[in-house]
Amino acid sequence: MKITVAGVKKEFDDGLTVAKLVNLEKVETPQYVTVTINDEFVESGAFENTILKDGDEVEFLYFMGGGR
Amino acid sequence: MAFSNEQLERYSRHIILKEVGAKGQNKLLSSSVLIIGAGGLGAPAAMYLAAAGVGTVGIADADEVELSNLQRQIIHSTEDLGKAKVQSAKEIIERMNPDVKVNTYRIFVDSSNIADLIKDYDFIIDGTDNFPAKFLINDACVMAGKPFCHAGIIRFKGQLMTYVPGKGPCYRCIFKNPPPKDAVPTCKQAGVIGAMGGVIGSLQAMEAIKYLLGVGELLTGYLLTYDALTMEFRKIKLPSETKGCAVCGENPTITELIDYEQSECDGVSL
Numbered sequence: 001m002k003i004t005v006a007g008v009k010k011e012f013d014d015g016l017t018v019a020k021l022v023n024l025e026k027v028e029t030p031q032y033v034t035v036t037i038n039d040e041f042v043e044s045g046a047f048e049n050t051i052l053k054d055g056d057e058v059e060f061l062y063f064m065g066g067g068r
Numbered sequence: 069m070a071f072s073n074e075q076l077e078r079y080s081r082h083i084i085l086k087e088v089g090a091k092g093q094n095k096l097l098s099s100s101v102l103i104i105g106a107g108g109l110g111a112p113a114a115m116y117l118a119a120a121g122v123g124t125v126g127i128a129d130a131d132e133v134e135l136s137n138l139q140r141q142i143i144h145s146t147e148d149l150g151k152a153k154v155q156s157a158k159e160i161i162e163r164m165n166p167d168v169k170v171n172t173y174r175i176f177v178d179s180s181n182i183a184d185l186i187k188d189y190d191f192i193i194d195g196t197d198n199f200p201a202k203f204l205i206n207d208a209c210v211m212a213g214k215p216f217c218h219a220g221i222i223r224f225k226g227q228l229m230t231y232v233p234g235k236g237p238c239y240r241c242i243f244k245n246p247p248p249k250d251a252v253p254t255c256k257q258a259g260v261i262g263a264m265g266g267v268i269g270s271l272q273a274m275e276a277i278k279y280l281l282g283v284g285e286l287l288t289g290y291l292l293t294y295d296a297l298t299m300e301f302r303k304i305k306l307p308s309e310t311k312g313c314a315v316c317g318e319n320p321t322i323t324e325l326i327d328y329e330q331s332e333c334d335g336v337s338l
Contacts, residue, residue, distance in 0.1 A: 007302055032247045039307050044244070059304050061242055061291060064220025064227050066255030067265075068107030068129075068141075068197035 001054035012052070019047040027060055034061040069094050075167065079121055087283040093121060097167060099280045100124035102189040104177055104205060106131075106153040108255070108265030109219050109272060110195030111143035116273035118161040118168045122280070125161060126189060128173040129153045140262035177201060179325035182208040191276045192216035195269065197255060199246035200328035206231070206239035207325055210316045215279055217272045217287070222253065224261050224296040226268035229287050229306070230275045236289035237306050238316040246328050267294060 002009055003016070005025060012021070018037070022030045035042040036059045042050050052058065071079070071090065082088045082096075101122050103110045106129040117125055131153050133144040141153075148156040154172035161170050175181055177196075182204055186192050192214055194205045202218060209216040209231060218239050219228035231238045250257075271292070278284045291304045315322045 029247070029252055032252055034242050036307055039305050040309065041242075041307050061304070061306075062227075063199065063243060063247055063252045064222055064225065065199050065202065065252055066197050066220055066222040066258075066260050067109045067195050068105045068131075068255075 001052075003052055003054070004057040006059060016052045017048055018042055018050040018052065018058075021052065021058065022047060022060075025060070028062070032063050035059070036061065069097065075121075078165075078167075082120070088281060092281045092283075095282075096121050096277070096280055097123040099191075100126065100189045101191045101193060101276050101280075102126035102128065102186055103193045103195055104128045104185075104201070105195030105197065106141070106143065106157045107137065107195060107197065108140045108221060108260065108262070109269035110193065111141045111157070112266045112269035113193050113195060113273040113276070114157055114161060115143055115164065116270055117276060118165050118170075120273075120277055121165060121167050122276070123167065124169045124171065124189075126171040126173065126185075127154050127157050128175060128177060128185060129157075130174055130176040140260065140265045142266070177204060179204065179327045182325065183212060186212055186214050189214070191279050193272045193276060194218045195272070198330060199252075200330050202239065203243075203246050203328060204325060207315050207322060210238050210240075211323075211325070217275045219268045219272050221260050221264045221268050222255055222258050224264065225294065226264045226296075227291055227293040228268055228271055228275070229291045230279070232279070232286060232288045236308065237310045238313060240315045240322075241310045241313045241317075242291070242306060244314065249329055261296060264294075264296060267296075 003012055027033050037056050079093045082093050099122050101117050103114050106127050133148040133151050133156050143160050144156045152174050154174050158170040158172050213233045215232040217230045289306050293302045311318045
């Protein structure tokens with residue numbers, strides 16, 4: 001199946017969970033990333049149980065704390 | 069308000085723009101923006117707002133200028149070392165544009181002072197370097213119904229979003245709570261390329277100016293991310309469903325401001 005991850009279309013095996021995708025994409029500090037699928041938030045406790053489907057658009061939103 | 073000849077010339081490149089005009093320039097001159105944090109983001113933001121003729125610029129920062137600031141905080145100079153950042157910033161702005169009134173607040177924002185600080189300003193810019201301050205600014209602005217532009221920078225990356233009351237998600241809609249102390253690296257720990265403050269801080273100034281003029285589309289409902297190494301900007305659509313947010317939602321559970329624990333490098337210049 002094809003999933004768009006951070007704007008890039010990629011091929012993945014069926015049954016991929018958000019937790020697995022976070023791992024595959026080598027997300028930095030994965031426990032603090034916010035994930036959206038098709039413009040909806042995924043609850044942070046639901047990564048293991050959320051299964052992605054063909055055509056989904058996934059975004060990772062990262063904490064960025066610097067500024068001064 | 070009638071322009072002086074000097075003002076007509078100073079703001080001529082604005083006045084000629086159909087989106088600004090004499091009316092828009094007058095709006096800017098009668099507007100006020102508060103910048104919290106006079107550093108990597110706050111320095112360019114303050115300078116562009118001042119040059120643009122935003123009539124009142126407030127700057128809040130408790131720190132003094134340190135040598136490690138000067139790689140990116142372009143409003144401060146070598147001769148300002150040891151000087152209060154708000155004073156150094158005020159001196160530069162007054163030299164840039166005598167039309168601008170500068171209010172300085174030599175404080176770190178916390179739950180006891182932020183509501184009073186933001187209440188008289190039209191727009192707030194978050195130029196802080198830590199999550200407790202970023203959540204505090206968000207919550208205070210949501211509670212007071214103030215628009216603000218959030219930004220963060222680290223290494224070769226930066227991001228920003230704009231909150232306008234009643235229009236799209238707030239910072240807490242996306243990031244529910246601050247990460248634990250030291251769980252996410254800061255600029256001091258991870259570094260930041262100096263020009264990143266220039267890119268993102270200038271974009272924050274742009275959002276403030278567009279808001280004040282009432283032109284164009286703001287980054288409400290979007291997070292703009294910038295990666296300098298790949299030279300990619302991405303405008304990421306944020307979920308519009310915000311009813312459940314703890315602060316801006318329909319039944320907020322956060323109704324008082326919170327002072328979260330500061331990470332180890334807060335209170336020192338990053």
